[in-house]
Amino acid sequence: MIKEFYSHIDRLLKDHLKNVGKEAGRMLDHPALPARILLSKAAYFTGLSHDLGKFTSYFQRHLNGERVESKMSNHAFVSAVMGGYITIKRLGEFPDMPERKFIPLLSFLAIHRHHGNLKDPRELLPRTRKCLNKWPEDIKRLDNKFYGPFRAMEAQLRDFCNNWDNIYGDLKELGIAVEVEEFIKKQPVVEVFTELEKIYFELERLHREDERMAARLCLWGQLLFSALVDADKFSAANVERLQRGYLQEDLVERYIVQNFPKPRHELDKLRSEFHKGVREKVKQLLQGNDDWHLLSITASTGMGKTFAALDAALRIRNALEGKWGKDYVPRIIYALPFINIIEQNYEEYHKVLSSQLGQEYKSSPERYLLRHHYLAEVSYSSDNEKKPVEEALLLTESWESEIVVTTFVQVFQTIIGYRNKFLKKLHNLIGAIVILDEVQSLPVEYWDLTNKIFQILCDEMGLIILQITATQPMIFPKSSMRELYTNYKRLFEYQNRTVLNVDLGEKSGDMWAEWVLELYGRHSSVMVVVNTIRSSIDLYKKIKERVEGFGVEPYKLSAPSNNEWLVYLSTNITPDQRRKRLKDLKNLLKNNCGRAILISTQVVEAGVDIDFPSVVREIGPFDSIVQVSGRCNREGQRDMGFVYVGCFENGQASHVYGGVHITAARNILKGIEKKYPEGINEKNYMAIVEKYFNIVKENSSKEQSQKLWSAYIKLIYDSLEQGALSEFELLEHLEQIPVCVPLTAEDEEWLLEVYAKEVLSEQKPFTERRLAAIKFKKRFHDMTIRPLLCRAVNNLPISLNKSGSIRWIPIRDREFFYDIEYGFKWLPEDKSVWCL
DSSP, X not given: OOOOOEEETTEEHHHHHXXXXXXXXXXXXXXXOTTHHHHHHHHHHHHHHTTXXXXXXXXXXXXXXXXXXXXXXXXXXXXXXXXXXXXXXXXXXXXXXXXXXXXXXXXXXXXXXXXXXXXXXXXXXXXXXXXXXXXXXXXXXXXXXXXXXXXXXXXXHHHHHHTHHHHHHHHHXXXXXXXXXXXXXXXXXXXXXXXXXXXXXXXXXXHHHOHHHHHHHHHHHHXXXXXXXXXXXXXXXXXXXXXXXXXXXXXXXXXXXXXXXXXXXXXXXXXXXXXXXXXXXXXXXHHSOSOOSEEEEEOOTTSOHHHHHHHXXXXXXXXXXXXXXXXXXXXXXXXXXXXXXXXXXXXHHHHHHHHHHTHHHHHSHXXXXXXXXXXXXXXXXXXXXXXXXXXXXXXXXXXXXXXXXXXXXXXXXXXXXXXXHHHTXXXXXXXXXXXXXXXXXXOGGGHHHHHHHHHHHHHHHOOEEEEEESSOOSSSOTTTOEESSTTHHHHHHHOOSEEEEEEEEEEOHHHHHHHHHHHHHHHSOEEEEOSOHHHHHHXXXXXXXXXXXXXXXXXXXSOOSSSEEEEEESTTSOHHHHHHHHHHHXXXXXXXXXXXXXXXXXXXXXXXOOOBSEEEEESOOHHHHHHHHTTBSTTSOSSOEEXXXXXXXXXXXXXXXXXXHHHHHHHHHHHHHHHOXXXXXXXXXXXXXXXXXXXXXXXXXXXXXXXXXXXXXXTOOSOSSSOOGGGOOSSOOOOBOOEEOOOSHHHHXXXXXXXXIIIIOTTSOHHHHHHHHHHHXXXXXXXXXXXXXXXXXXXXXXXXXXXXXXXXXXXXXXXXXXXXXTEEOOOTTOTTOOOO
């Protein structure tokens, strides 16, 4: 007979349940939630019930290392059924709201799936009326996916009865002994599933009659799941949450005053006016009664939108802290589309906090500022002590920080999500201020969905959205947005840094090479951005042939010794090479100590702080053309910068970007080419971009948004049978293969003696290999390219691991697989591949 029951080797089950219930309830006990009391109580009972199935001898023997049939030691299903029953019985204690009747189903769903991902409730509920009328005799009538769990539950409930005398005391302490005793003795399994099925039928009716309430329930399901999963993981790991940190509202303003005390030129004066205008508008909004959950900062490149956004967010945060109290101070989530921009902007925010918070920040940096993306180093320090990797990972993935700099993937796969690893941090978005930078990079087919879901999050979670952009995409209706710098058009009218020249006549690769060299001679330096790796390599080779013997040297492993460079950039070379080349290029141009021709793909479009006198862009979406123009005469120190748009013969722009974007861009560019043969000035870009986005939105299909919205309001999180939220993906999943390219003997030795032995060796335990992979992922990434498998398959280097899923290029074999100037050698004869 078992005397004490454990949830984990060193944790009493009653303590774990009590802790998870209390923590989950606390997470949803937030003043930003209109349904605060209901959700907090639902989360409490869900957490209290989530591991009740561990009160069986099957699980306890499994925990002690005995061999037990997995379906008998599995505890989620029986816990979910009992959790559903408890919430049904206690529903009268919940606030009297129309939606409370759905709580038992949402609680059942969260508990059932807390070790996996959310699913369509229909796939977890047997059709009670058809196959389960009597318990337990009708188990045999269930189909295969239900038969095993129900048969196991029958035995688990008998086991509960056998151990009841030793279980009762723990459950009485938890306050649910009456309901559990009633359940295991009467075993009202049919009644529970009949009620859950009834709730589901009501949900089916609801999504047809009241989309708003149905969407609210989808969000509630995600929030209950989030609170349960996160509380469960922290309790299991025995990790304490850190005390919230205080941030003064004027941190950014003080930093700017200290570091830029006097305007250096007219652009600085305009920036100062812009920042002051944003601050005044925020103050005005906070003093008024208008709805300000959807905000926007629109400004041209170089105005300091990143600092203005943080300044606005800190002031809003401070006001809400005064309203809600320090326990509910909003987190600031700064989301960007590209990792290179994240690193750059993270460094800017780091400078602000480091200089203004001093030792308090230096001793616990991640408590105040955290970067989270798949390549970020997993590190978390508190009071000058570095946390173990597992604990650091837990704190990072749950966004336990005041300011989080992260990717669109992390944000959108969380709010439009079903996966455990993403949803566990959703509760930390309650009342949060989410800054969306370069939001126009979202695929246009998701714009309508984004608007609808963010409206729900603003209303039901108190979320505040701050969109910062130079191009004002039409994602959110203008009538709902509050612009924080109302005179933004003046900023664009003032800008006179570049002129855009359009030539839509198709040119061969040889003609492009001659054109680029002519511009190089005219403007001193030129950056060329094309749409595909194939085009970039072909153009690079043609230009190299023409400049050989004329003093222009290619950039190889390091910068050329002379002052005229030919440089290549794309994902076809390693990240470490790209970073080094950009750094050297920036210094070369900034200090006026040389000139360069840069041949690149879109990797330089956003977030790359580089300044060329002239830029050539292959035709693409018009907002991308504007983005690349931001790398031309960026600081306005030249009289004029020159941006050129051209077309390749048989170019693949529509294949890369989609026909809607390229058709809209081509029509607009034709108008510019005809009306402005001498080029159009930068001050006109904004009006053209607005026209472009209107055309794109009008001509884009809303089918994908409608399909996913339908899944959202039906709670179809994941399903094999119908459209589900699991179909939402921001990244196109093309089959790639990692190829590691050590460029030095030191890197090669590390790869073979450290990474391969500690991460890839199957002789080491999985947990050790996983932690080693987390520890070394940044260095491994820096020397790894990921070509498409269809591109690489005919020239694959040797395997680094047993399965062959990772390849590497020994230095001795480099000439066969990798060119130090332009990267991986794939076979150009394969004309089926046109990608970045």
